Amino acid sequence: MSSEIAERLGLAVWVKDLKAARSLGRMGNIHYMSxxxxxVFMYIDGHKADQMIQRIERLHYVSHVDRSLRREWTTEFNRSSP
Incomplete structure (x- = not known):
């Protein structure tokens, strides 16, 4: 048994109906609903992200889906003071 941490991808899912949006919990972990x-901000499995985003976008109550850009940001900072 290996205790690997699964790669996750954050999604912002813009919805028309919040009551129907609760069903997104079947596709991933809901972190926050505004x-x-x-x-709805949720996390999904990073390995199946493209398939899952297509499934979510096809739902009638979803306006559009935005991926989290956290992986593309640089998190290494250099000290610039002399």
Whole structure:
């Protein structure tokens, strides 16, 4: 048994109906639901991300899906003071 941490991808899913958006929990882990802005932030398996995003976009209550850009940001900072 190896205790690997699964690669996760964060998604912002913009929805038309929050009550129907609860069913997104079957496709991944819901982290946050905004009632005012009508979006759901969730995590999905990174290995199956493209397939899962296509499935989510086809749902009738979904406006659009944005991927998290956290992996593309540089997290190494250099000290620039002399």
């Amino acid at each position: 009632k005012r802005l009508k979006y």
